[in-house]
Amino acid sequence: MQLLICAALQFATLAASSDDSAPARVREIPPVLAVEVAKLHRALIPKRDEPWQTIPWQVDLLAAREEAIRTKRPLFLWAMNGHPLGCV
Amino acid sequence: MLDRESSFADAQVIETLQKRFVPLALDVWYEERREDAAGELFRKVVYQREGLEPGRTTQGFYAFAPDGKLLQGWNHRGVDRLKEHLKKALDDYEPPKAAALTGVADARFDRTLPDGARIVDVHARITKADWPEPKDGYERVMQAATSSDHLWIVREEIAALGAGTFPTSLATRIARFHCIDNTRGEPPLWEIAEVQRAEIKIEPDPKRAGTAGVAKLAALSAVEGTISLRSADGERGYDARVGGSVEIKDGALTKFDLAIRGDFFGSGEYTRNAPPGKFTLAIVFTLADAVDTADGDQAARVPPQGARWLDDYLGKVNGRQ
Incomplete structure (x- = not known):
C-alpha cells in the first residue's frame, strides 16, 4: 500500500513538473514594516566619521588645481569608472 | 569600496x-x-x-x-x-x-543639482546570501560591502509628495537607477522596458495631516510599494517591497526614510561574482544632511550614478540618448 502511495506521488510530481503552462511559483515578498525600515537604516547608513571621510577630497579638477598652486602641493587623484565617493 | x-x-x-x-x-x-x-x-x-x-x-x-x-x-x-x-x-x-x-x-x-531639488543618500547591501567561503580579505570585504549613491528628487516631485501623491517619475527613477546591486562595482541600470512594476503609494497619517488646524505639525505619510524588475535576457531580476515614511513641512521635504528589500538575482559585466541564486538585497534612502549639502561635504556634490544620462534620469526622455 505504501509503495502504491509513493508511486502515485512520484507520478503526480512528474506530471506537475512537465506542465510548462503552469505558472512558476514566486515567493511572496513580505512587506517592509516600520520596524524593519529603522533596523535597515541603522545597519546600512555609514557613520560620518569613517577614516576615508577625514581626507579632504575635492571633486572639481580645476578647483583642486587652483588649491595645489596656492598651497604649493602636488595633487593626488583617485580615478574610477563610477565616482569613488559615490556610486559603489 | x-x-x-x-x-x-x-x-x-x-x-x-x-x-x-x-x-x-x-x-x-x-x-x-x-x-x-x-x-x-x-x-x-x-x-x-x-x-x-x-x-x-x-x-x-x-x-x-x-x-x-x-x-x-x-x-x-x-x-x-x-x-x-x-x-x-x-x-x-x-x-x-x-x-x-x-x-x-x-x-x-554639468551635473549641478536642479533648483529646488533635494539630495537623498542611498546605500545598498546584500543582507542574506549563500556566499562561498571568501578566498581572501578583499573577498571578505566585498561580501559585506555597503554601496553609496545619491538620489535626486526634483521640486515638482516634492510638491506632489506634499499633495499626497508619490509621483510616477520618482517611483520609476528609484526602480531604474537605484534598485541596483552596486555592492561590487558599477552595475547595469534598468531600461524602461525592464521595469515590470514600480508602484509606490503614500498614505497620510491622519494624526499628522498637516492641515491648517494642525499647521505646527509636519505632514507625515507612510510609504508602501512593490517593485519588480527583469532584464531583457531574464538573467537578472529584483522583486522587492518598499516601506518607510516621508514628511513635508511648509512645502519642504523634511524626511525621506525609505527601505527596499527583496530577492535579487544575477550580475553585470563589472559586478561579477554575485552570490549564487537569489539573494536578499536591501536598499535604504535618507535625506542628505543639510549641513553636508551646503558645501562642507564634497561627497554630497557627487551626482547620482544614473545622472550620466541626465535627461533620462530626470524622466525628460525615454531611454538613454
Whole structure:
C-alpha cells in the first residue's frame, strides 16, 4: 500500500513538473514594516566619521588645481569608472 | 569600496594626503569625455602613465603637478605600494609655475543639482546570501560591502509628495537607477522596458495631516510599494517591497526614510561574482544632511550614478540618448 502511495506521488510530481503552462511559483515578498525600515537604516547608513571621510577630497579638477598652486602641493587623484565617493 | 576600507583607512596615508597633497576623486566617465580645460588636463595627466594606451581604462591613482606633469601613476591596490608611490611623488617635488586655466566648461557634463531639488543618500547591501567561503580579505570585504549613491528628487516631485501623491517619475527613477546591486562595482541600470512594476503609494497619517488646524505639525505619510524588475535576457531580476515614511513641512521635504528589500538575482559585466541564486538585497534612502549639502561635504556634490544620462534620469526622455 505504501509503495502504491509513493508511486502515485512520484507520478503526480512528474506530471506537475512537465506542465510548462503552469505558472512558476514566486515567493511572496513580505512587506517592509516600520520596524524593519529603522533596523535597515541603522545597519546600512555609514557613520560620518569613517577614516576615508577625514581626507579632504575635492571633486572639481580645476578647483583642486587652483588649491595645489596656492598651497604649493602636488595633487593626488583617485580615478574610477563610477565616482569613488559615490556610486559603489 | 575596497579602497575606502583598505588603502584610505591607513593612518599614515590619511595624514600624508591631508597635509602634503591636494586629494581629488573623479569619475573617469566624465573626464574622458568632456571637451574643456578640465578634460584636457585630465587626459594630459593620465596618458603619461606607463603602458596606458588610448582605449584602456584610465582608472587608477595619479600624483601630478598643477602643470599636468605626472609624478606617479599606477592602477593596483595595496597600502604599501600606495605609500611608496606617495613618497616617490613627494621626493624632490618642486612646485611649478602654472597659470590659471580658463575657458567655458563643457555644459554636456554639468551635473549641478536642479533648483529646488533635494539630495537623498542611498546605500545598498546584500543582507542574506549563500556566499562561498571568501578566498581572501578583499573577498571578505566585498561580501559585506555597503554601496553609496545619491538620489535626486526634483521640486515638482516634492510638491506632489506634499499633495499626497508619490509621483510616477520618482517611483520609476528609484526602480531604474537605484534598485541596483552596486555592492561590487558599477552595475547595469534598468531600461524602461525592464521595469515590470514600480508602484509606490503614500498614505497620510491622519494624526499628522498637516492641515491648517494642525499647521505646527509636519505632514507625515507612510510609504508602501512593490517593485519588480527583469532584464531583457531574464538573467537578472529584483522583486522587492518598499516601506518607510516621508514628511513635508511648509512645502519642504523634511524626511525621506525609505527601505527596499527583496530577492535579487544575477550580475553585470563589472559586478561579477554575485552570490549564487537569489539573494536578499536591501536598499535604504535618507535625506542628505543639510549641513553636508551646503558645501562642507564634497561627497554630497557627487551626482547620482544614473545622472550620466541626465535627461533620462530626470524622466525628460525615454531611454538613454
